[in-house]
Amino acid sequence: DAALSNYFRPGNLTALRELALLWVADRVDEYLKEYRNEHRVSRIWGSRERIVVGLTGGPEGRTLIRRAARLAEKGAGGEVLAVYISRSDGLTAASPKELTVQRTLVEDLGGTFHHVIGDDVPSALLAFARGVNATQIVLGVSRRKAWQYVFGPGVSATVARESGPDLDVHLVTHDEMGKGRGLPGAHGGRLERTRVVRGWLVGILGPVLLTLLLDLAAPEVGLANDMLLFLTLTVGAALLGGLWPALASAVFGSLLLNWFFTPPLHHFSIADPKNIVAIVIFVGVAVAVASVVDLAARRTHQAARLRAESEILSFLAGSVLRGETSLDALLDRVRETFAMESVALLEREDEVAPWTCAGSVGPAPVCRPEDAEVDMPVGDDMALALSGRVLPAEDRRVLAAFAAQAAVVLDRQRLQEEAGQAHALAEGNRIRTALLAAVSHDLRTPLAGIKAAVSSLRSDDVAWSEEDVAELLAAIEEGADRLDNLVGNLLDMSRLQTGTVQPLIRAIDLEEVVPMALSGLPDPEASVLLDIPQRLPMVSVDKGLLERAVANVVENAVKYSPATTRVLVAASAMADRVEIRVVDRGPGVPDEAKDRIFEPFQRYGDAPRGAGVGLGLAVARGFTEAIGGILTAEDTPGGGLTMVLSLRCVPGRAAPDA
Known part of the structure; x- marks a missing residue:
């Protein structure tokens, strides 16, 4: 109630x-x-709503995350996975601070954050979504201006076109759309292919078009102005395409200047020495500008690369600080980050021993480092093996950090297992110590009484009366009963500890069990008040185990109750369960000790020696749980302790209406 x-x-x-x-x-x-x-199923099977949010590191990401969270709530337990895809060459326009804020937001909303490396953002995003069996993708409307669409449809349109019928793509409007992306945060030394193509077009076609324009429309501009115009094209080629388009533009431009604008015209010869100096200066300036631009691009590439690596390492360090110490989770993060099919952590005992797999994620992981596309050794006897594609050399530094962390996580897991085993051994030693203490005192006490009584009866020096003999025989019987009870509890606890208790569950009426459980008490009618209604439903239990559990609980209650107060054993039905309540008026047990009294060899308060080894309630709870019941302790209103033993009713036979 x-x-x-x-x-x-x-x-x-x-x-x-x-x-x-x-x-x-x-x-x-x-x-x-x-x-x-x-x-190896690659198609998406929508078992539940799993929503992938594509982030660019811009401020619109917060809007996308909140929209995805609302979609997940409508999907009855949907999952949100936010993913940020960075290029392998370090090119990024993302703000690390903004990414950190968005990661915190998605984790606060119950989702997960993922960092993936991929040169083709739409393909990497779709591969990630299919890899996690996603059902929806949430993207923001492009921030590009209208004229920028001449260079391509954009990520959102490409993902929507290539998603297929099994993935729904949501394009979400936001305050940043149409405002432009702004300048990227870093430019790599390995420039984009489109930029290199533009550099070659400016470096080769630009001088040709400029020559036609100057020859036809403005033939009298002068050689100095012609050189400045050609130098402008060379600088433009260097800014767009790097060193080689700029050098080609300088050489090709000098040839055109010599042929069309330096006397004698239409000959590769120069009559005036001043013109020779001018053309040499022109070529030198062009080469110098191209070199400076190329050097700046390389330095910027290194900075961008280090920035991308620092972001990944910061995510790794954050996962460690948050306590994400699962080896499978770390290996799965490696697989996502480097876009691999499978990742395995391999180890061996020595150089001649075979490799064994300590942990793996993904289909068909390799069994040897030699069989993997990428292997990262961790010491002499451990390696991280990746399958799927060959990584560039610059990615191995980040991979080495993941490999070292995987080794640390594996060692930590093994230390935890060893600590658990040590705890179990310590617990076993504690139980053995308590058992020895019980055997040395609690078992020896009734043995000493039996021996003293038997020795007295066998003595010829004293003539015992019939009353004395009867009293000595009663002492022997009482000591034997105590020994039987103690040994029985020890054997029952050993069965529970080894897991050898096999209950035989069948339908039982409580009237068949509870009176039998009270028969072991010295004077059950004087010490126990029984209240078992006749209309109680039958319960599904093992009769022998339930009888032992009830007997131990009632014996414990009688032991701590006042001699003038009887223990109440009452039963009642509630829904699909039957409760047996054993109510005593003893000193009671505080709340912080209610669970501790069910531990083996525990006797609460000032229980006298010889009152038992502290196994009665532990055995009672073990037997109760073995038959599918629950044994708990509650306070008795007015003082005392109430043990509540809850049992399952027979299916189809509910309790009668109150």
Whole structure:
């Protein structure tokens, strides 16, 4: 009644239902993921709503994350995965500070953040979405201005076109659309292919068009002005395409100047020495400008590359600080970051021993470092093996950091396992020590009484009366019963510790069990008040285990109750369960000790020596849980302790109406 009125309210029941649905969805999703990996299924199977948010590092990312979170809420337990794709050459326009803010936001909303490297952003985004079995992609409307669409359709349009029928793409409007992307944060030394092509066009076609224009429209401009115009084209080629287009433009421009504008015309010869000096200066200035631009591009590339690496390493360090120490999670992050098919952490005992897999993610992981496209050694006997594609040399430095962290995580997991084993050994030693203490005292006490009584009976020096003999025999019987009870509890605890308890569950009436459980007490009628209604439903239990559990609980209650007060053993039905309540009026147990009294070899308070080894309640709880019941302790109103033993009713036979 107290639980119905205080806990099982509509709000709590609704929350429990939602938790159960989420748990079932997670289990189904795990099985589906294993099946897809085993059978190498690449198509998307929408078992649940999984929404991927494509981030660029711009301020519009916060709007996209919140929109995706709302879509996930409508999808009854949907999952949000925010992904930021950076280029392998370090080109990025993202703000690290903004990415950090967005990562915190998506994690606060219950999602996950992922950092992936890919040169083709639409392809990398679609590959990530299909790899995680996503059902929807949320992207922002492009920030490019209208004239910038002449260079291509953009990421959003490309993803929408290539997503296929199994992926829904949402384009979300925001305040930043149409305002332009601004200048990128870094330019690599390995320039984009489109920029290099533009540089060659400016460096080769530009001088040709300029020559035609000057020869036909302005033949009298003068050689000095002609050189400045050609030098402008060379600088433009250097800014766009780098060193080689600029050098080609300088050489080709000098030849055109010599042929068309330097007397004698239409000959590769120069009559005036001043013109020779001018052309040499022109070529030197062009080469110098091209070299400076190329050097600046290389330095900028190095800075951008280091910036990209620092972002990845900061994410790795953040995962460590947040306690993400799972080896599988770390290997999965490696697979996502470097766009690999599978990742495995391999180890061996020595140089001649075979490799073994300590952990892996992805389908068909390799078993040897030699079989992988990329292997990163960690010491002499451990290696991180990646399959899928060959990584460039500059990526190996970041991969080395992941490999070192994977080795640390593996060592930490093993240390935790060893600590758990050490804890189990320590617990076993504690139980053995307590057992020895119990054997040395609690078992020896009834043995000493039995021996003394037997020795007295066998003595010829004393003539015992019939009353004395009866008293000595009663002492022997009482000591034997105590020994039997103690040894029985020890054997029961050993069965529970080794997991050899095999209950035989069948339908039982409580009237068949509870009176039998009280028969072991010295005077059950004087010490126990029994209240078992006749209309109680039958329960699904093991009769022998339930009898031992009830007997131990009642014996404990009688031991701590006042001699003038009887222990109440009452039963009642509630929903699909039956509760047996053992109520005593003893000193009671504080809340912080209620769980501790069910541990083996624990006796609360000032229990006298010889009162038992502290196994009764531990055995009772073990047997109760073995038959599918629950044993808890509550305070008795007015003082004392109430043990509540909750059992399952027989299916289809509910409790009668109150």
